[in-house]
Amino acid sequence: MSKLDIKNGVIEMGHGSGGRTSATLIEELFVRHFDNALLDQGNDQASFPVPAGRMVISTDGHVITPLFFPGGDIGSLSVHGTINDVAMSGAKPLYLSASFILEEGFPLADLERIVISMAKASKSAGVPVVTGDTKVVERGKGDGVFITTTGIGIVPDGINISGDLAKPGDVIIVSGSIGDHGIAILSSREGLQFGTTIESDSAALHGLVADMVAVAADIRCLRDPTRGGLATTLNELARQSKVGMRIQETAIPIKAEVKGACELLGLDPLYIANEGKLVCIVPAKDAEHLLAAMHKHPLGQGAAIIGTTCEDAQKMVVMETAFGGNRVVDWLAGEQLPRIC
């Protein structure tokens, strides 16, 4: 079969035909870099043994712009994002699928760079991409590349984590500084410079989660505060669990440069997306030793207790501000930063 001209070639409609041109793209780019036995089966599905137990499935479409940004790209993000959604059930992620929607004219060199990054993120996380699909749309009917990943995982016995399980008196923990991803994307998009480069926190959190459930099997809720930021995630959990929340502004970790960028741009860091952070709600009795365990993991070093849950029929999230006042933290309304993931 003819070789792809990765250096100078672009995506053509034929790459989505399902015929020989598609097969060349799949073999020379996807199969080559993802490189695993299940994908090599070459069927339209991947097959693997599972033990009896509880499984989870999660899916995420990725339409981020720009495709390449400080700290990552759409490839690594599409691996991290879905691994994290699987991990937020306490599950060990097993496998990923990947569906590409490519725009005619997209440079093959850029696509290879994305696939290599995806393969690297997937290998580093130990969660292989075992099946996939590629479609091509005409120039002007897409935007370079969209990637939908789906992940499946197995929940360890005895773990029962869900957004509706928080109870009044629980402790709310965030795993590290907030707002890094959104500000990295925004500054990259607008060509803004803030002295130091702010990098996305995009990372796979399943290792941190494994360490957490190992020391605190009673964790009630885990969720990654992506689109809509910390504020929206807390409101989602408050609503699902039918509790109120009281958080302390001074306790919320945020990098000085992110804070500065937010002030400059008039943005509230509570609503800025994260891609390598999690929110955890845990019974008060477990909070301190869970926090200690999180601090030992590279992705939990900045973990902090930021508040507690309480009885509240209104399910409100209220923040005690740095100035000692109280402010209702509502859901994100409208659209703050489009296409952030």
Add this chain to the structure above:
Amino acid sequence: MSKLDIKNGVIEMGHGSGGRTSATLIEELFVRHFDNALLDQGNDQASFPVPAGRMVISTDGHVITPLFFPGGDIGSLSVHGTINDVAMSGAKPLYLSASFILEEGFPLADLERIVISMAKASKSAGVPVVTGDTKVVERGKGDGVFITTTGIGIVPDGINISGDLAKPGDVIIVSGSIGDHGIAILSSREGLQFGTTIESDSAALHGLVADMVAVAADIRCLRDPTRGGLATTLNELARQSKVGMRIQETAIPIKAEVKGACELLGLDPLYIANEGKLVCIVPAKDAEHLLAAMHKHPLGQGAAIIGTTCEDAQKMVVMETAFGGNRVVDWLAGEQLPRIC
């Protein structure tokens, strides 16, 4: 929360924000119509028990144009397509995930029509959509709606079906008439009239597959001849299994109106996509009773033996034509009908 104006409203960037506007769309459209307990969990992943065994995962992006066509729409297609990819391993499909990439300005009424169709196809197949994701791209950066579905399923004990298992002397069966889907799309796209309306064959094949594996546990290969058509699927299987194939043109079922349309348009029906057909390779000893079982199923009534496999180091697919000659049937080269699924 504010209600969606389904009748007059359109997709706005805020529907992809992850905030309150997103939540409204998800609740009033997706959760409402897909309507199942796992989706109602309201988490970023769905969780369910599984027995020990062999599972499969498969994913497919759907970018078909037009979105609505005779015999289906992108919603039903995205359910059938992925159920079929799961079923082609012999598996019983269990669950689907769905990721939507919506274009700003897309009418909510059209989206609801698609979601209702998807929900209907999913319920009729008994395979619920248990988790999902919604992203929005700016006007001109997408094309209405793209849907990626991922399916998982469980393979019954004792079933081992894969594209690389065909052996020389096996029998090749196709489950019914070929080319219906591609011609339906093409005529709908171009506004062509062929006397009678040609409808897509879009259908979920897992029920037919269940009946097939029940009577012929030794089935070697199953594949649905979608993009690239029957010709490409046969070539894929020949290459994977390292066999040649001999097929008879007169044995291949094709409707008179599809044949007529292909002649008129200068298209070869062997390369036209199908969305409700399968190719099966089975040991010769099982062929006749398998065919009899297929004929009893509504989706297998037109099943026919179309040829046999043979030893061939070149892995060629050769067709004995209606005129008695021989023709090499190659892979689809280039692009015949873009965005057919």
